[in-house]
Structure formats: structure tokens, C-alpha cells
Amino acid sequence: MKGKRPNKFQQAFILILLFTVLMGFIGMIQEFLIALVLAAIFAGLLYPFYHKILLYLKNKSALAASIVLIISILAVGFPLAALTGMVTNEAIQFSQKTTPIVKEILNDEFSISKQLPSWLPLQEKFDSINETLLKKASDATSAIGSWLVSSLSSATKGTAGFLMSLFIMLYAMFYFLINGQQLLASLASLLPLSKKDYNELMNRGLMVTKASLKGIVIIGFIQGLLVGLSFWAVGLNGPVFWGSVVFLLSAIPGLGAPVVWVPAVIYLILTGSIAWGIALSVWGIIVVGLVDNLLRPWIVGNDAKLPDLVILISILGGIISFGPVGIIIGPVIAALLDTVLNIYKKSFK
Template identity: 45%
Template sequence: MTQLDKSQTRYRKAFILLLLVSILATFLAIIHEYIIVTLLAVIFTALLYPVYTQVVKILHGRRALSSVIVLVLAILVVGLPLLGLLGVVAAEAIQISEDVKPWIEKKIPDQYDLSRDLPEQLPFSEQLEPYESRIIAKVGELAGNTGEFLAKSISKITQGTISIVVKLFIMVYAMFFFFIWGPDTLTALMRYIPLTEKDRLHILEIGLATTKAILKSILVIGVLQGILVGLAFWAAGIKGAIFWGTIVVVFSAVPGLGAPIIWIPGVIYLAATGQTGWAIGMTVWGIAVVGLVDNILRPHIVGSEAKMPDLLVLLATLGGILMFGAIGIIIGPVIAALLVTILEIYRKIFYDLYSTSE
């Protein structure tokens, strides 16, 4: 090949690459509203795929019918109960946001004596006395802001009903085809990634394993801890027990922090309102019962599938929620896990190159 031919080939490749990037960027801009929905369809399809394969066997290879049956079952078993729970949580969130501010206004001007109601057994009760008004205000502000945030979020969802319906339709429609053509499509797409087959499979396995670990944390550990904390709040007479239990479910993806984020402020509230016995009881319940789920059940149910430090899981979860909303609970840790995996591949490739150069 002459120098002119090499130059033409180089320019041709550069032009094709530039054209590809331009068209891809334009296409992503067109569908950006539905990227998250499509990603969710991929995640849920991967999680339900074992069920789909079993249904295909039962129906002797009728893939389209099997896809419809799995989708209908998923909607009936998960979708409809979730919508019902969302309505209850919305009502309690609105009620909490409306109740907190009057409570703060009543307590602070009355010079409420925090040291009077804090049990002597609690550490640093005397040291907390100078900050009593600030503690009460912050606890109430946290509860109010949380309720107000969720109420506004749910309100936005209900106001954008048409948009939500369209996105749900796209997700279900995409899942229908992903069940049927997913493996072939994935194999074709993976060929465009300039990595070895081993590295491609590693990235795919990490993404799926992390998603499974997060969903197990939410659906099993989170639901169990949410029920336990919700029951404790209901027994102690704290309003919005279902709401606070749902918050525990949301934060359960973070090991060791999900439930305490909610029940510890509950203990402070009970102590501050003079319910010392309930405060001590909830402390024991939170440590001995709710904590047992994290310490005993989580390692067996979730295992080490996520393979990430707890701090990274926490940052990825909170960052994901801020960027993507509620679905960021899943997307944030998955992206973090993929980043860790790609960094490992990067280190391996450049270590090999460095070793070769020496």
C-alpha cells in the first residue's frame, strides 16, 4: 500500500468515526427522554429472563406468547400492588409535611425542656441540653422536608400521567422484544466493543450481578426492614408508619445505614416528646431485631454480588437518586460497579503494555 493509499484510508476512517459520533449524538438527543426507560426494560428483562425461559419450555418454544404471559404476571404481581402502595405513601407524605411545621412552631416558642424528657441512660444528655431547640428544629425539618420532597415528586408523577403512561408502554413494549430477541441483540452489540471476549463478558456479568444484588437488597432485605420499622413506628404512635417504612425500603440498598437513618431520628423524637419507654424500646428493637436482618440475613441473601465498598454504594445510591430520581437507587450502583470493572480492565491492559515496553 502506497503512502497515498494509507493517507486516504486514515482520512476515511476519521470521517466515518466523526459521522458515527455525530449521528449517534443526534439519535441520543432524540430519544433522551426514553433512555432510562429502555435501560429499565433491559434490567427487568435480564432479571425475569429465567422465568421466561421456563415458560418457553412449558409452551414448547412459543416465544411471543411466553413473553406476553411473563409481562402480564409481572404487572399483576408487582406493578399493581406498587401503584396501591404509592398512593398510600403519597397521602402520608403530604400529611407529614403539613403536620411538622405547626409542631415545631409550638415546641420552640414554649422553651421546651429537652433534658427533662431525654432519658438519663442516653449518653451525652446533659451536653445536648444547650442545643435542645436546634435538635428539635432539625429533626422536625428533616421529617418535613422528606415528606414534602416525596409529596412533590409523587405530585409530579400524577400531573404527568400521559407521559408516565407512554413511558410505561415503551418499557413493556421493549421488554416484549427483549425477551424474544434480547440474547441475539446483545451478542451483536457486544461485537462493537473493542475488547476481548473475556472482558466483554466480565462487564456484562458485573452489571447484572450488581443489579441483582441491589434489587435483592430492596425487595428482600428492604421490605423486611421496612415492615419491622413501620410496625415499630405504628406501635409507638408515630404518624406515617407506612411512609417511613417505605423510606427504609428505598435506603436498604446501603448496608448498615438504610434502617438506622429512619429509626434513630424516631428514637430522638420519642425521647424529645417524653416517651422515654418507647424510645428505649425502639432502640432495642432497632439494634436487636432490625439490625439482625443486616448482620445475619443480608450476607446469605445478597452475598458479595455487588463486590463494592459500602461507602461507594452509599455515594452511588445517593448520587443516582439526585440525578435520576427513584430509579437512581439501581442505576447509580450499577454505573459505579461498571466503573470499577472498567478500571480493572484499564489497569490490566496498561500494566501489560508497560510490562511489554520494559
């Protein structure tokens, strides 16, 4: 009996047992799943850097992983925390100032009744429409401002849970850097995939993750800086906040930055700052647009061969499903789906 393969009943029982235990385990750690996924992604991206330090330290893996984590925290964690504080402060100011500004615009420049001769009988009707528009616009801007403040301040709620997730992510990164290769080998032995298909699945996910982060970090930083500086130059409120919004939206090629600076141009022109509006539009089209048209293909390259539409819906879907980290997780899932479909197509030809 020794070495005999289990029969179909035993195999089915083992699969059901495995599925049940696995679902129980996932349910138990579901609060930390995003932290673990991010840890795996960041560990994969930092592994070449870790490997160089490991060779320099003559295979002292724990020390090498610790150095990588410390450098990552100093280079990314502290600046990100400071930026979050500035963005939250400007979001609060945006929430407080937007409604009065909209009221002023609608009561002055956009009051249709003031542009009509007093003898027209339609004046009272337009006054009524203007009051309705003012109320709806004020309600909308108040809601948007409140949502921005609550979204940004939510990071400070549940501090114990946040710190626990952060600890899990950092500890998991440390573990994945040291034992990542063994874990990948174990995973490969469990999956019913050929070595070629497995390598394609892993490499494709890693390539698209790198491309997404290049688009977010490098392109986003440049475009966010350019838009923030231009907003500050023309006297618009919240340059740091809007630069941060561009930083996040820049992951969407050709669409991210214009979503912010085009409404700003319209606002400047409609409020009488025509020269500043034209200047900002020229800056947005030529300088900010240059980053998308020239720098993005050069920096990001062909790592991610996903259509722009897929990138857009995967980012938006990722944000809705996972929160801000969906900007990273969304495109990775889309890339893995694309790779699995390619494997499926080759397997069933």
C-alpha cells in the same frame, strides 16, 4: 478495490459520521432513555424465568414474553401503585402535622427560658433565641413536608409522558426478552473487546444489578415492614410512609434504617415517652439490625463486591441524576466502572 480496507481518512470520516448520527439519535430518544435502560435491566433479570417458560411452551417466544410481562405487572405493578397512593397520603399528613408538633415541642419541653429562674437577666435573651429557633425549625419542617408532597405527587404530573414511558419500557422488555441474545451478540461484534472481557463486563453488571435489587426488594421489604410495624405500635404518625422510606434507604448497608428509627427514638424520649423510646431503640438495634448483619450477607451474598462507600455515593448520585430509579442505575454504573478499570489494569500491565 473490492474488499479493500478503508484508509485512515475514510475511517476517521466514518467514525465522525457514526458519532454525529448516534448523538442525534440519542438526543431524539433522550426522554425514553431511562425507560430503555430499565427495560434492559429488568429483561436481563427476568431472562432465566422467561427461558423456563419458553421451554415449557416449546419455543413460543411471543407468548412466553407476554406471560412474563403479565406476571410482572400483577406481582409488582399493582401493589406498587397501591403503596404509592398510601405513601402520598401519609406524606401529605406529615406535611400538615409536623410544623404544629415542632412548635409544641419547642414551646414546652425545649423552652430553655422556662427552665431558668425568673430572676436571671438572661431569660429575655433565651426567649429571643427560642423564638428564632422556633421560626427556623418551623420553616425547615414546612419545607421538608412540602418537598415530600411535591416529590411524591410529581409522579402524577405529565400523565401522558409517564404512560408513554411505561409503554416504551414494557414493549422494550418484551423485545429484549425475545431478541436479547441476538442484540448482545451484535453489541459484542461492535466493541473492540475480547470475548472474555466482554463477558466479564456483562456478567459483572448483571450480578451487581441482582445484588442491588435483592438488597432493595428483599432486605428493604423486611426492614421497612419491621420499622413500619414498630412505628405503628408506639403511636408514631405515618408508619407506611416511614416504612417506605426505610425500604428505599435499606439499599445502603448499615445506614439506611437507622436514619429513620434513631431520630424517632430521640423524639419519643424528648417528648416524655421514654419507655417507648427505649423499646424502639432495642427493636431497631436487635431486630432491624439483625436483618443487616445476618440476612443481608446470606441473601445478597458476594454478588456485589463494591465497598459500602461506593454503594452509598452511587445510590445518592444516581438518585440526584436519574430520580428514584437511580437506586438501581447508580450501583450498576459503579459496577461497570469497576469492571472497566479491572479490564484496563489487565490490558496495560
